[in-house]
Amino acid sequence: MRKRLLGWLADAALVLYFVFALFPIAWMVILSLKPADQLFSTYFSFSPTLDGYRTVLGDSEGIPFVRFFVNSLVVSVGAVVLSLVVGLPAAYASARWRFKGSENLMFTLLSFRFAPELTVIIPLFVLYQKLGLFDTYVGMVWVLQLVTLPLIVWIMRSYFADLTPELEQAALLDGYTRKQAFFKVALPLVKPGIAAVSLLAFIFAWNNFVFPLILTSNEAQTVTVGALSFLGGDRPKYNLTAAAALVSVVPPLLLALTIQRYLVRGLSFGAVKS
């Protein structure tokens, strides 16, 4: 009897949390469907319209939202790919060998993640202006390494550390080179980890706001900053901002759904030993 009551309470708590978590999103959906002249009506009755989405995706209002969207894709994918190329060997090396200063190096990398971006943004702005990286893809991919690289290196490191080194040693004895042992033995075994960490890194890069806010103006601006453009001008267009924000949720959501089967295994890294 008591158990059942506790079960009910737990369910009720979950429902409450569910409402709490999803209400803002529901609000956004409603807002995005409202016509401009009913924006500030507090009733739930309004004449729903897709005009907001049409305006946002149609690049009207002088705001090139589609380009922002493409920018976000290019910059986020670019950042993740670069981080994988650089980070996977780094994670492997740091998991397999202790070398002089290896722990300090790893800690420095981690510190990029917990240092607030605002502490470095002013000098970065100046540097980017001088180097010509301001408002470019290269500049954005580069600066996003602060976000994606530590994540990929640290998570993949624990994956590699969980692999028994004897698999690679057996390959060495068979005549494979160190490089082949990495590519043919170690790497295929951490595929689920790579999938999960890539998704995570992609989401973090996609959601980043401060870097594109300060380091881009137009050419390389991303959706996070771009969506806010609709608030400027003489009258803030909340419905357009809501539509833009919802559109920008789509790619991470699609990605998460596609590689869902890797996610559970991938995100419980450290807890799952191979």
Place this chain on the structure above:
Amino acid sequence: MTELELRDLRKTYRARGRPGVDAVRGLDLALRSGELLGLLGPSGCGKSTTLRMIAGLESVTGGDILVGGASVVERPAQQRNIGVAFENYALYPPLSVAENLAFGLKARRKAARGDVDRKVKEIAERVGLTDLLDARPAGLSSGQKQRVSLARALIREPDVLLLDEPLSHLDAAQRDTTRRELKRIQKDLGHTTILVTHDQEEALSLADRIAVMKDGVIQQLGTPYEIYDSPANVFVADFVGEPAITLLPGIADRDGRARLSDTVRIALPVPVEEGREVVVGIRPEDVRLTAEDGLPARVVAHEPLLESGLATLALDGVERHLVVLTDPEVRLAHDERVRVAPDLRHTHVFDAETGEALR
């Protein structure tokens, strides 16, 4: 086939700010072609380090390793042609047994497709894996995994085969069959082999010769019989033999006996000068219970083990208990008085200070 020789092989682990640890201190070993040598010792004695140095997975601090008369110390693991069956099998989980076996051959680019298939079939037959070629490692028993691991090491026709604790993860039944299989395969193919183990039974049953190792030094090298019948020191005597030997401290007497207590004296097989402190070693199977004329003792415990019994006896005034193997029909009660007669020919004497055997 090839002979293997280790000359003054050394390994020192160095850590910053700490004194180096000598894991292997000057190992000299020579294996005849086709010989199976057991490297036996407790964990941390340096036997695995030695194996890894031979394979090329661990750098060598000093000394030389010769395979077929040529030094391989400078060569990386890829170029040594040494096969290792790892303790935890090191099988590649996503690949089938056949693919695991073929994986080792594909490192050398020349291997033609048909050639690889033929070799896989051949070795599978030898090792008894033909029915399992399509299975994944996860679905195999420990004994089967061990055989795949062995086949993987053998398929490249290595000059030297290294077995790292091959039976340690198997249950009792699999252990027996796998051990027999291992012996048959090794004799069949005739590889020069080093078997690393902490399990004396494994070493005694498989090896042509055994090197007993402790603290990075070989304590004794010999056939299983030599090791068992005339242990070189207290450590070897204690480490080899199940149930373990009883080691009793005493002082040598003038008449060729050792005084274990005020009333108990035991005959020594070799002359020892009077007053020397010794340790007398008696294996449980080398003592008889007698009706008359033996050492007086009291029964502390008797464990009937069906095919024989194991009695723990207290010799009068002697602190350490003597363990005796008894005939199956013998029944002993707690505190019963008995007499025992150790077999003089199988009594071992060691110097109490150095632990070395006195001969």
